Amino acid sequence: MKLGDIGEFGLIEEIKKTQKKFSEMNFTGIGDDCAIFPSKEGFSYVVTTDMLVEGKHFLIDKINPKDLGYKSLAVSVSDVASMGAKAMFSFLSISINKNTSTQWINDFLTGYNSMNIPLLGGDTCSGEEGNMCINVTVIGECENTNIKYRSSAKVGDIVAVTSPLGASATGLQAILKNLPNYDESIKAHVHPYIFEKESVWLGTKNEVHAMMDISDGVSSDLRHICKQSKCGAVINIDDILTTQETKTLCNNLNINSQELALSGGEDYALLLTISSDAFNKINKEYKALFNSELYSIGTINSDNKITYLSENKVTDINRGFTHF
């Protein structure tokens, strides 16, 4: 049997199985966006690590080094923030060809440092051209009472997202196909907005139950919440907003824009479940604070599956992005 047969999540399950012997210890491991271990009294550290591989996660001639530096760190900051934690410091490992210019590295570091997260250490090594590999680890800190888990969704919760979806996937298509007039989407792909302060604020709200960032697409990411919270969901795909650029692209390429929005991935918006009683109140405060809003897209139920509705009819959609 090969890794391609079991897939990315199959591989993660294989790894998880080997960790059972440590299960009685005092920390949270594989399964959430981040691992958790104790900080000072009443606080925890959360840790995440992300690897970006040239040719898979980025094309070196399609992203400038500043954006790549920013995005390498941003995707991990997003993971930490989506648990309600404040990113504190980072570690960077990079395997890079020795013929790379020092200007390129300086630009990469400018983008990386623009997030204002101190870089405390890392590793550097010389790699083959065309095979750059970047690994970033971010450690954040959070009051224990504010940590949001994937496993905390409750039946009756409203499922919400923090932005229109699919812009990053639209940008990726525009980049790959060299399409003009998709500047906003391309920016969403190469320099995604991270809902850092929004997540930390949402972390302080008890009525926000489960929270994660959308990295593989709602259709894949919501499965993690449902699986770990032992619940199901019904999603009204007509409620999922997309940008005008996404609509135009999907129209031109004859793709269903809702499908792209649900399965495109890399939005780094937040996916959260909120007590239905509190939704309006929290959304009102959120709007006032962040000049943006929480978009309700469905409800958590007690099914063991996710149902997608369009015009009140059940509809099929594709699964999210997977690495294998």
Next chain:
Amino acid sequence: MKLGDIGEFGLIEEIKKTQKKFSEMNFTGIGDDCAIFPSKEGFSYVVTTDMLVEGKHFLIDKINPKDLGYKSLAVSVSDVASMGAKAMFSFLSISINKNTSTQWINDFLTGYNSMNIPLLGGDTCSGEEGNMCINVTVIGECENTNIKYRSSAKVGDIVAVTSPLGASATGLQAILKNLPNYDESIKAHVHPYIFEKESVWLGTKNEVHAMMDISDGVSSDLRHICKQSKCGAVINIDDILTTQETKTLCNNLNINSQELALSGGEDYALLLTISSDAFNKINKEYKALFNSELYSIGTINSDNKITYLSENKVTDINRGFTHF
């Protein structure tokens, strides 16, 4: 200018420069084996991260997956331990070809888990064949009073190591040249002994001043201690022990065995400086506890350079391993 022109340590200096704005914050960053940040009252966490790239750090057909899994984690555990800290948990990112067998991954994990350090998270992605990339982050914990820094060497200290040197480099040569009868050295290369319990014990000794693990070779690693402690050293290369296999290999290949021992790298033995008054007492206790000993190889002085002596004459030796 290219990265190859400034070298690995030049690149690290470039990165370090960009971090000055964070220097007033309460943690130790780039420059030691590990970064340090606060844990519970009186304790700190130490963090290290290491990247292993196929073709650079390992040859996939020359190391079995169990040894590779072990070594991927062991090199980081060694970094954490060499600061006097106990490794607590780890994070693994791996970019691996989807045609890899699940048996290979299971063997890799068996080796990884044999170190008994819980794996709390990580990342997996599909990579090109021939370009596997493994990144491991290890977090350890230490009483603040026991942390050993590279910057704490004192003039008059004895410079010591915890084993004969060069065995790993001997093993690497034997592997690359397909030489028979180097089993012990090959084991030292693919499955290095990590001085974990020894480091934690040495961490509790106030008379042990600076400590680090030997990853690039004494000639390179001692430069870090001297630079950061603002001192020099004199090393008697006749006092550096090598194994019989190293002597045989060097004799056959017409290499100076002391030079291989000093610059070969990947020994993962400890390099430490100890108050000269306390050396004999600590070495006696060390021998009794670990059935092994501390080998004095020289002395810290107030020069701004490292001098190598052989038969009481100054001698030149090559620099340690560098990645660019």
